[in-house]
Amino acid sequence: MVAVVFIASFPAGPWQTNCYLVAPADRGPCIVLDPGVGAFDTVRDLVEEHGLEPQGVLLTHGHLDHLYSATDVCATYGVDCWIHPADRARLTDPYDIPGAYEFVEQALGRARDFTEREPAVVHEVADGDRITLAGLEIEVLHAPGHTPGSVLYRVAPADRPLVFTGDVVFAGSVGRVDLPGGDAAAMRRTLRTVVLGLPDDTVLLPGHGGQTTVSRERAANPYLTREGLTSF
Template sequence: MAAGRARLAGVDVRCFTVGPVAENCYLVRESSAPGARALLVDPGDEPDRLAQAIDSLQARVEAILITHCHFDHIGAVAPMARKTGAPVWVPAGEQHVLADINSYVPWPGFGPFESWQAEHTVVGGERLELAGLTIEVIATPGHSPAHVSYWIADELALFSGDVLFRGSVGRTDLPGADWNTLLASIRALLDRLPGETVVYPGHMGITTLERERLTNPFLAEIAR
């Protein structure tokens, strides 16, 4: 699976597309220097590959952030938490899923995965100081009941999970999902955050909020 690199003003972001449904896991470092402090966002699969990348980059992972608890975003949480010793931050309303992953895999042929008891929960509105970065937690339900996104204002970076994609949006045919709630979450992001915000989604390519406002066909209801 592909891995990519993006440079923000002072932060190094590495994207690792992992697993059978091509989920994007992000390693976010305060700089590209060896030994730099880092966050890991949504480690969904391929823990050995992620561990090798962390070792190769000499990154010091200090926190693991989860946008939501669908299996493709949390399948590698347990091995990565154990390897790095980093605490896990998870949406409070979905903490029970991480604690019992295999009971919530909706289709056969995936897993088994190892469950994990998260050290911290978030609901939206928190301001986290982690790995040298200031991260605001934004509640963005709709794709899943307690979905959150992580906003690094100083870097104009949004880790959107499965709320907003390049040219698409999160599906709403899964348990606890709701189309109108999803649209409201996206509308709030578009209204509140700068258009030049870089969106790092849970699947597909990196984009910006302005690009999606102007070109995303699923947002026509918001444009009206």
């Protein structure tokens, strides 16, 4: 198994959403994960700076702060996109978050018309799928609650596993369930069975904020305690 040795990440757009470029070497094939609002230019700069070759775009869920630039990245580099079918419709109509259209328009000076803007090739992922891309093997873990189609992407390098969590779990917090498509009961099941089911040494790379580990969140995240799991 090829290990991840290169990860470039940066917060993009008004929601400061983490976009990740992940590769088995500091040059060559890479994966682009969650290119959101305003992410395209930085993705292009990092690709050029590090001699990377995007092989595909992985989306953790369908909120526009995670997928806004997906079609541009796919079209520019001629690559496919992966998303869970429950969130696929948001590739062309992601403005179901209250105030999102106005927020993007204010931040960028325009708000894109997403009609017919789905990437040319979209693959629908399911729980347990294994995707081989850029020389890496990625496992899909369906993790509904924040949205119906939220997923985690687990990459198993040589030292310890990495999991890209999107907006399911953060350092010290968890994803909102009060937005359209949110489901508190589903989120509680996801946190109990999927997140807390991961090995303690798993590195969590979330959609917002800094990285953490399962052991750290198990010990310190108030939403992952027995009481916290019943508080929302």
